[in-house]
Amino acid sequence: MTLEYADFTTGEPVTDTKAPAGPVNERWDTRRFEAKLVNPANRRKHTVIVVGTGLAGGSAGATLAEQGYHVVQFCYQDSPRRAHSIAAQGGINAAKNYRNDGDSVHRLFYDTVKGGDFRARESNVHRLAQISVEIIDQCVAQGVPFAREYGGLLDTRSFGGVQVSRTFYARGQTGQQLLLGAYQALSRQIAAGNIEMHARTEMLDLIVIDGKARGSSPAI
DSSP states (O other): OOEEOSSOEESTTGGGTTSOSSOGGGHHHHHHHHSOOOOGGGGGGOEEEEEOOSHHHHHHHHHHHHTTOEEEEEOSSSSGGGOGGGGOOSOEEOOOOTTOSSOOHHHHHHHHHHHTTTOSOHHHHHHHHHHHHHHHHHHHHTTOOOOBOTTSOBOEEOOTTOSSOOEEOOTTOHHHHHHHHHHHHHHHHHHTTSEEEEOSOOOOOOEEETTEEEOSSTTO
């Protein structure tokens, strides 16, 4: 049921007015399909600005650079390794269902929304649950030393009150190891000249001229 008021509307999807239309489990697949693709030969013509070098920023910068884009990245710390993502300790959740205990993308989505007191943006949470399995693969490829079982398989544990074992961890240093993995991939692209890193730089505002983001760097 949807209730309409003078200045807002209650009911789904009022919590995420910029989300694509359609069922929650299909929104981002639809958005990704409708997005315009960039030919690999033309990617070098585009400059991508990434603010921050934490887990999100570091991984995004490294991935975009590997795909062929020119990346200009900023962080206000002395080094990208000083990002606050290092403080995360518990682990990272993914619906891989290694333990065959009934986990799924939908269950991870439900547990996350419920754990957030039903205040999270549901379409974004579902997208997070969808790509969680790929995030673990990316982290392993970047060299993150997740805890493993005696046979060598990635170990998981139940964390945060859920009834399934979906948390991948690196003992009590998960955030640090994840950040080092992202930083390792980032450093490789910096050395290759694909990323222009600006440390000790704080972003105050985004300057847009003629519909394009501009800045003090000659590259942008």
